[in-house]
Amino acid sequence: METINGKIITILANFYYVQDSSGKVWECFARGRLLKEGKLLFVGDDVEIELTSVKQGVIVDLLSRKNKLDKPPIANIDQVLIVFSSCDPEFDLYNLDRYLSFINYELPGVRISICINKIDLKKLDIDLIYKNSEYEVIYASAVNKKGLEDLSKILVSKTTVLTGPSGVGKSSLIKALSPDLDIRIGDLSSINKGKQTTRNVNLIGVNLNNKIGFLVDTPGFSQIEFASMDESRILETFNELNDIGCEFADCLHLGEDGCNLERAKIKNNIVDSRIDSYLAIISEAREEISYGSKIESKSKATGGREKEKNKHRPKIDLEQRSRSRKKEKQELLKFDEVDDKNED
Numbered sequence: 001m002e003t004i005n006g007k008i009i010t011i012l013a014n015f016y017y018v019q020d021s022s023g024k025v026w027e028c029f030a031r032g033r034l035l036k037e038g039k040l041l042f043v044g045d046d047v048e049i050e051l052t053s054v055k056q057g058v059i060v061d062l063l064s065r066k067n068k069l070d071k072p073p074i075a076n077i078d079q080v081l082i083v084f085s086s087c088d089p090e091f092d093l094y095n096l097d098r099y100l101s102f103i104n105y106e107l108p109g110v111r112i113s114i115c116i117n118k119i120d121l122k123k124l125d126i127d128l129i130y131k132n133s134e135y136e137v138i139y140a141s142a143v144n145k146k147g148l149e150d151l152s153k154i155l156v157s158k159t160t161v162l163t164g165p166s167g168v169g170k171s172s173l174i175k176a177l178s179p180d181l182d183i184r185i186g187d188l189s190s191i192n193k194g195k196q197t198t199r200n201v202n203l204i205g206v207n208l209n210n211k212i213g214f215l216v217d218t219p220g221f222s223q224i225e226f227a228s229m230d231e232s233r234i235l236e237t238f239n240e241l242n243d244i245g246c247e248f249a250d251c252l253h254l255g256e257d258g259c260n261l262e263r264a265k266i267k268n269n270i271v272d273s274r275i276d277s278y279l280a281i282i283s284e285a286r287e288e289i290s291y292g293s294k295i296e297s298k299s300k301a302t303g304g305r306e307k308e309k310n311k312h313r314p315k316i317d318l319e320q321r322s323r324s325r326k327k328e329k330q331e332l333l334k335f336d337e338v339d340d341k342n343e344d
């Protein structure tokens with residue numbers, strides 16, 4: 001019997017839908033032996049299938065898997081595209097840094113890019129902030145189709161997970177890239193009620209200049225939570241803060257003796273907002289603050305009884321930092337209301 005290789009794009013009950021390199025989708029069962037061996041199959045897995053009819057097959061083997069995420073369940077991720085909108089919902093620089101750090105932590109070595117959508121409504125320029133990081137920033141609009149060429153270039157021949165807050169336009173961007181697809185686009189009224197429009201995990205094979213790129217439209221990583229994450233690994237997710245020549249290799253840049261942060265900041269042009277985000281995420285990891293109450297809960301965190309485990313650690317004065325950095329942040333973020341009539 002003929003066997004071919006393909007990628008699982010959808011799982012529905014006991015059915016696995018496997019797309020081959022020509023784009024054809026085969027409806028498959030998994031051979032019982034695979035499941036007995038404890039091999040759970042995920043969307044994104046590359047598999048070998050035995051063809052049993054003109055459109056059906058049986059999965060006989062799971063090919064090697066380079067990585068796997070449990071939430072959302074998906075294998076073989078090449079890159080993550082973090083989508084935020086310039087407005088509606090309002091752009092939140094700290095939350096973007098949280099996504100960047102969290103995904104970097106969960107999927108080390110996987111390429112991460114940023115897409116700022118809805119630039120038809122409002123322009124935003126964050127290039128200066130990420131200039132020293134490893135992240136590429138692409139500006140786009142699913143409505144007037146700006147930036148879609150740039151997006152196609154980084155998406156082609158890869159499996160990319162799109163993530164970001166609800167309502168920023170992830171589904172809309174996928175639809176704009178592949179107009180014949182049928183996917184659900186939410187309206188902001190349902191988002192305001194806290195509902196997520198996109199629920200199940202499917203790989204969407206989109207035609208990008210006649211080459212396939214697989215996209216995963218997720219409702220977002222179900223929870224971005226830093227509580228009890230490893231602090232030195234959090235530091236590693238901020239590449240511009242790594243290897244800056246501190247006296248001790250395990251320096252976390254929290255005011256330790258021999259810390260070189262202040263000097264490195266000037267020498268390497270490290271942006272204050274990135275340092276602020278790093279410190280706030282460390283505070284989240286220590287459960288001193290939680291997202292959404294960054295400054296307000298500070299007095300509670302440091303004024304109340306300190307957690308036993310944090311006793312010997314340097315304190316992070318977020319409130320003081322926040323006051324002095326606010327002005328600089330405003331200068332780095334270039335906002336621009338767009339006047340529709342002047343746009344081409």
Ligand SMILES: Nc1nc2c(ncn2[C@@H]2O[C@H](COP(=O)(O)OP(=O)(O)OP(=O)(O)O)[C@@H](O)[C@H]2O)c(=O)[nH]1
Nearest residue numbers: 118141142143166167168169170171172186197198
């Ligand atoms: N003006 C403008 N509106 C957009 C753009 N992209 C999406 N929208 C609108 O924003 C709303 C949310 O878009 P979705 O694509 O559903 O957002 P999502 O990120 O998939 O949201 P979830 O599935 O809930 O995570 C819809 O009303 C879209 O029409 C854009 O580039 N410009």
Ligand SMILES: [Mg+2]
Nearest residue numbers: 170171197198
């Ligand atoms: Mg969606």
Ligand SMILES: [Zn+2]
Nearest residue numbers: 246251253259
């Ligand atoms: Zn240091």
